[in-house]
Amino acid sequence: MVDLLxxxxxxxxxxxxxxxxxxxxxxxxxxxxxxxxxxxxxxISDPEQVSSVLSMRSIHHVMRYVTSFRIGxxxxxxxxxxxxxxxxxxxxxxxxxxxxxxxxxxxxxHEFTSMDVQRAAGQALVDRFSSKVDLEHYDVEVRVDVxxxxxxxxxxxxxxxxxxxxxxxxxxxxxxKPSIAYAMLRLAEPREGNILVDPMCGSGTIPIEAAxxxxxxxxxxxxxxxxxxxxxxxxADAERAGVGDRIRFMQYDCRMxxxxxxxxxxxxxxxxxxxMEPGIGIRRLYTGFARAAYRAMVGGGRxxxxxxxxxxxRDILSSVGFAVSRDVPVMHGxxxxxxxxxxxR
Ligand SMILES: C[S@@+](CC[C@H](N)C(=O)[O-])C[C@H]1O[C@@H](n2cnc3c(N)ncnc32)[C@H](O)[C@@H]1O
Numbered sequence: 001m002v003d004l005l006x007x008x009x010x011x012x013x014x015x016x017x018x019x020x021x022x023x024x025x026x027x028x029x030x031x032x033x034x035x036x037x038x039x040x041x042x043x044i045s046d047p048e049q050v051s052s053v054l055s056m057r058s059i060h061h062v063m064r065y066v067t068s069f070r071i072g073x074x075x076x077x078x079x080x081x082x083x084x085x086x087x088x089x090x091x092x093x094x095x096x097x098x099x100x101x102x103x104x105x106x107x108x109x110h111e112f113t114s115m116d117v118q119r120a121a122g123q124a125l126v127d128r129f130s131s132k133v134d135l136e137h138y139d140v141e142v143r144v145d146v147x148x149x150x151x152x153x154x155x156x157x158x159x160x161x162x163x164x165x166x167x168x169x170x171x172x173x174x175x176x177k178p179s180i181a182y183a184m185l186r187l188a189e190p191r192e193g194n195i196l197v198d199p200m201c202g203s204g205t206i207p208i209e210a211a212x213x214x215x216x217x218x219x220x221x222x223x224x225x226x227x228x229x230x231x232x233x234x235x236a237d238a239e240r241a242g243v244g245d246r247i248r249f250m251q252y253d254c255r256m257x258x259x260x261x262x263x264x265x266x267x268x269x270x271x272x273x274x275x276m277e278p279g280i281g282i283r284r285l286y287t288g289f290a291r292a293a294y295r296a297m298v299g300g301g302r303x304x305x306x307x308x309x310x311x312x313x314r315d316i317l318s319s320v321g322f323a324v325s326r327d328v329p330v331m332h333g334x335x336x337x338x339x340x341x342x343x344x345r
Pocket of ligand 1 (some may be wrong): 174177200201202203204205206224225254269271285
């Protein structure tokens with residue numbers, strides 16, 4: 001048995017479980033082991049299955065699970081981390097002279113930073129194994145994650161986060177993480193031949209992920225944005241991803257969506273309203289979009305939307321006629337956003 005720890009945006013554990021069950025059918029899966037958000041423990045019997053895990057689209061990092069232990073939230077926790085890490089059995093992984101680095105993701109309130117965690121664990125490994133810290137040219141990366149009062153240690157099998165897809169060259173300042181785009185698409189559950197549109201597509205993350213991950217469904221894919229610069233960038237990224245011919249991009253205002261197409265699925269990431277251009281009210285935009293979306297789905301369908309202003313969006317969706325069937329809190333960057341699913345029957 002190999003125990004793998006998978007990380008994902010906190011809140012997306014259900015989607016990761018779904019994807020893992022498809023990719024590694026006989027794996028034993030534990031979501032939020034020890035209550036730790038954004039982590040899953042996957043026990044696989046065949047080490048060859050690691051490559052299937054590494055091709056998953058909903059996860060960020062994969063590590064070989066080493067241990068976990070409880071810590072406090074005060075600075076004393078750093079002594080516990082030093083003690084526990086210094087006692088690890090890592091023979092064969094770390095030796096005298098192995099170049100290593102420690103990375104840490106921290107979630108919750110603590111009287112220490114992730115840098116403090118890295119320093120405490122790094123010192124423990126130097127003292128115990130006489131290994132050398134090398135932040136750039138390392139042979140082994142040790143992950144020491146702290147979530148609330150739990151500390152989880154693993155050996156990283158991924159260097160770059162898997163959400164960094166190679167096709168992204170265009171920079172959109174509010175781009176969505178492709179792992180979250182993938183999760184939204186899974187929640188949309190498109191059917192064979194459906195018309196799926198992202199009417200505020202920015203750099204095209206959602207339609208590009210749909211083209212890459214749902215190839216078998218022969219979806220008719222559209223990406224729209226009011227800003228032509230984004231549409232050009234999205235088109236270029238789609239070309240780079242090898243799906244340029246599978247998505248129709250156009251510059252359009254989402255509030256007139258119903259005059260353009262009749263989608264079965266709408267999956268979108270509207271502006272969160274933090275950096276909105278002055279003069280454009282977020283409520284007005286959300287209302288105009290929701291009305292047009294409802295009218296456009298002439299045969300019924302499903303809308304999946306991610307936003308920070310979930311209370312406002314939920315009220316607006318209900319008021320125009322959608323039945324909100326799911327509300328999934330998801331951490332995007334350092335913000336707790338919500339994915340809402342609206343049904344038009
Ligand atoms: C949060 S960004 C989307 C980012 C995108 N998901 C990505 O990964 O690049 C929101 C987008 O909504 C677009 N937008 C704002 N108002 C719009 C409108 N009325 N019609 C269409 N697009 C609009 C903005 O131009 C912006 O690109």
